[in-house]
Amino acid sequence: MTEALVNTKSSLSQHDADPPGPVVAYSDVSIRFDLKPVLEDISFDVQRGETRIILGPAGCGKSVLMKLANGLLRPDSGTIKVFGQEITTMPEKDLYKLRARIGMVFQESALFDSLSVEDNVAYRLHEDGVPEEEAHKRVVEALQFVELEPAIAKFPSELSGGMRRRVSIARAIISNPDLILYDSPTGGLDPITSTTIIELVVKQRDVSHTTSLLITHRLQDAFTLARNRFNPTTGRMELIPNNGVDDSTKFLVLNEGKVVFDGTTEALVHTTDPWLKDYIS
Numbered sequence: 001m002t003e004a005l006v007n008t009k010s011s012l013s014q015h016d017a018d019p020p021g022p023v024v025a026y027s028d029v030s031i032r033f034d035l036k037p038v039l040e041d042i043s044f045d046v047q048r049g050e051t052r053i054i055l056g057p058a059g060c061g062k063s064v065l066m067k068l069a070n071g072l073l074r075p076d077s078g079t080i081k082v083f084g085q086e087i088t089t090m091p092e093k094d095l096y097k098l099r100a101r102i103g104m105v106f107q108e109s110a111l112f113d114s115l116s117v118e119d120n121v122a123y124r125l126h127e128d129g130v131p132e133e134e135a136h137k138r139v140v141e142a143l144q145f146v147e148l149e150p151a152i153a154k155f156p157s158e159l160s161g162g163m164r165r166r167v168s169i170a171r172a173i174i175s176n177p178d179l180i181l182y183d184s185p186t187g188g189l190d191p192i193t194s195t196t197i198i199e200l201v202v203k204q205r206d207v208s209h210t211t212s213l214l215i216t217h218r219l220q221d222a223f224t225l226a227r228n229r230f231n232p233t234t235g236r237m238e239l240i241p242n243n244g245v246d247d248s249t250k251f252l253v254l255n256e257g258k259v260v261f262d263g264t265t266e267a268l269v270h271t272t273d274p275w276l277k278d279y280i281s
């Protein structure tokens with residue numbers, strides 16, 4: 001099944017038609033609400049295949065930054081390119097097409113309570129008019145990926161928080177997105193369940209190499225993501241030997257609306273900046 005997802009991904013990827021360069025590029029982006037600056041002069045790039053972990057204290061603008069990436073919010077100044085296209089001035093109909101290439105996982109799972117797991121996961125496929133037989137096959141594949149196939153006929157109210165989050169991930173990956181935005185995918189979950197969700201993110205990263213942005217409030221989740229890899233033989237996540245880290249995983253740390261760190265796991269853990277040292281300790 002894993003191979004099937006990989007193969008589908010490579011054959012369907014629209015990346016080849018994109019201009020060369022980063023998948024996401026923020027340049028001097030600022031936004032304020034009610035005159036209060038929330039993000040100021042934010043610049044960073046996310047390369048193809050990269051997983052970018054976004055950290056920072058509560059209220060520092062992480063979710064706002066993510067909502068800017070799919071055009072749900074527009075900045076007051078600066079430019080944002082996604083798949084090489086400038087999105088800050090893009091008309092809504094073009095944003096709609098762009099969002100079809102982006103999978104989103106929200107903290108609240110954002111499932112439709114009146115729809116079964118199958119219909120929640122297939123939602124985008126149904127909107128796109130994918131024939132029922134194919135949609136069902138892809139739902140089963142996606143639910144197998146998140147290890148939740150037995151719950152296909154259940155409704156969200158019958159699921160635990162962790163299971164709802166799995167459904168949300170299945171829904172995000174079903175259309176083989178070129179970019180996944182995970183907004184606090186472990187928010188509100190206990191530490192053990194959080195780790196099972198991070199394991200899925202690691203699996204998606206290492207099997208499909210999908211470019212991703214991931215917000216987390218839990219440093220432990222961030223470092224689990226950076227220090228582990230998916231083992232296809234066991235089907236489980238394992239520590240990268242010799243204290244290694246995943247090269248495709250990088251960090252962006254925000255504080256008071258500004259980027260205070262943009263770089264690798266190694267650079268972050270060896271930072272000499274007093275605020276950052278304190279923040280990650």
Ligand SMILES: Nc1ncnc2c1ncn2[C@@H]1O[C@H](COP(=O)(O)OP(=O)(O)OP(=O)(O)O)[C@@H](O)[C@H]1O
Binds near residue numbers: 057059063
């Ligand atoms: N639509 C909005 N209108 C007005 N203010 C907003 C809006 N969206 C966000 N804000 C404000 O912007 C600031 C940053 O919010 P944001 O949700 O991005 O923070 P965050 O870093 O994701 O926080 P948390 O870690 O608590 O989830 C907050 O002060 C918030 O109240």
